[in-house]
Amino acid sequence: MAITFEEFRTAFQRNITTPQGHDYARLVHRWSPNEEGKPLLVVEPLLEKDVSWAIRYANLNNVEVAVVAGGHSFMGASSSNGGMQIDLRCVKQVYVENERFGADGILSVQGGASIGFFGWLLGGGAGWAMGKYGYAVDSALSARVALASGEVVTASLDENPNLFWALRGAGYNFGVVTSLKLRVEACPHRIFFALLAYQTSEFEALIAASAEYAKTQGGEDSLGIIYGTQDAFGGPGESMLLILYYHGHDEAEARRRFKPVMDIPHMPLRCGMEWLTAACDLVESTIPYTRRYADSTAMADMSFDALKPALRKCAPGTDKAEDEDEAIRLCKDIISEIHGKQEQILGLRDHRWGSVYPNGALLPGTEASYVFGDRYPRLQEVKAKYDPGNFFHKKHPIEPLKR
Template identity: 25%
Template sequence: MAAVGDPAAAALRATFEGEVLVPADGGYEEHRRVWNGSIDRHPAVIARCASVADVRAAVRFGRDHRLTIAVRAGGHSFPGLSTCDGGLLIDLRPMNEVRVDPAARVLDAQAGVLLREVDERTQEHGLAVPAGIVSHTGLAGLTLGGGIGWIMRKYGLTIDSLLSADPVTADGDVVRAGEDENAELFWGLRGGGGNFGVVTDFRFRLHPVGPQVMAGATFWSMDDAEEVLRAHRDWITDCADELMTIVVQRLAPALPVVPAELVGRPVIAVAACWAGDVDEGREVLQPMRDVGSPVLDLFAPKPFLAHQQMFDPSFRHGCSYYVRSCDVDVLTDEVIDVVAEHGRMITSPMSSIALWQLGGAVARVADDATAFTGRSSGFTFDINGNTPTADGFEDQRQWARDYWTALAPFHTGVYVNFLMEEGSSRVRQSYGDATYQRLRALKQAYDPSNVFRLNQNIPPD
């Protein structure tokens, strides 16, 4: 251990309900690893918290020993900010209790839960909280950055359904934040990331969804990209809030539902979910499915729970991941030309782009109501340069950078959860000047020493 001796770790372990692991302990290798296989870091101490008391003890331990503190829930941070070298890793995964009150339509979830665990419990009652599209993502990190997903156009971002959150602050104290209690902190937690403390518990409003939805994807050859993108642009103009789409470019994956002759071919797909009546959704989706000459159509009535896991095989644990992201307002012909050109350059079976449609309920919340910014944007680009192993990873990272650079004339912002370690100016850009300054003042109030700095950091004012 580089920063703290064994006696100190032993003292923490003696008061801990969960596990305290150091490099010599069994289980350390398993629990130091994160989802992004390109990240290989070795914390000095891993505190696997089983209770709020454990989190408080861990925060105080890290602060008192002046350790870099990383906080991990699901561990899906693209740049690996949910782990560290030589510091303290506060692992929240053991805190994974989910409680659903179907009558009140309220969800209480601890910080270690994954989206799949939430969906499994809420869908028993035909309810859902707006969340992401990969089921092994952690709910906590997704929420604190904003939270985009399949039903956001109908019900808003994940933070728009957040009723309260309970962070452990840098002093080791527990605070409740909601609209009528510590309201400024509640504002900052909704988009400001992990800058203000370790949130241990979340309470959400639930919404009626499923259990069956009309959802899936239609695929075309990448040769048809321009035609598909223009048709998609026209089709979603003034569409109902129930419709959410993601345009995907990639090499057709080797999955049971993909014909063998299509595997490895460059394709463009329009994936969608209709958060409403299945028959109505079938009617709304049909015009897009009829465009040109699709090579595969996977739209069908299906459990919402299954649709939430559709992208899981494309984002497996242990592969190498790199992302560049930006928002754009409109899919102009010039933007479409860039998308078509760079999509045809994909060479890795795991590289892809996801072009998220925004608008709807997301855009009807005032920009200053939460720390999340970019509500008026039309689309978010998520450009993934990924590989199954380290082989070829640098080439795919460069492809993602080049794609992003080609879109530079059209950038209007960036979603903070899709940032790599890109520097303070990009963090500031993701919030805009007014929100950034407000967040700095909040940081000064709750974490003036910047204890929680291993994140998309907002330094104290």
């Protein structure tokens, strides 16, 4: 039996915003335009029962649901056109159970804490310190999940263990995760973090130096490169943004490890010792408001010769991509170019390194079976039990196993 909107509004008792509401523009705004939608309703729960009511109303009335943790999904999974957005950003309590200040402990965190923390973790949780601590999802101990029926259950190794297994990597396919408990380790010291911008004349040297760095990379340090079709000042042009992280308290040692890339002329945007929380907070102003797409297939290696043809297409091409379909076609063409060159240069039959990173997302149209590989059949079984109607389908949708 369907729930009327009046019944839902009475039971929900929290903020419900329509397109006419004064907060609507803020609530639907995302980090890039291709991630935004135009929902008919945005609901802001504060309690689990609010999430449950929102799901029940949407499911019984055939309303699509998108879940907003931080609004940072490259695929637009946190947005809806014509449906409902369950916005968890008001639900953000965080507390630690430990013996003393600065000791390891158990972290309890709600769904809207930080920028997209839940989406990041449920898709794997790769981070700057994963060489030392592994993926964030490996630290999960339990989760509270609101299912498509509206029922809220606990998932852990002891309760609903198959659901708990599926949540850790494909968590956005089975329900709304309202809270998590994780095992955490203390970081009582500052770490080294840097954001460095490089102009086009330094691209080839930067890629070569990054490959040189990788030969001696340790578990405590990591490096990431972001290519953008803006210069270091946000104007027209191209640039590469280098992200450096060292999980140690010795700045001289950090600079020694990153010397190959730091010796190349660059403009420092941030560089020095910071508290870990600051290093994890790449604010919205760091990334320009432009279309963003991703292919998170792990590559076996990378060379500038493989990137060069793709970069030539990138610079003029992205400015001309005036609609979504054209932009996606351009991205697929660029990625195909990189894959082809990589196989040719390295003599590889398969450009993949045997894995795909779910959180990083893939271009629209990519099948979930590609993302999850040989785990996909088991995920289909879990889907059939907990979401047989495929209510949650916004990102890498898993088809429930047919009985």
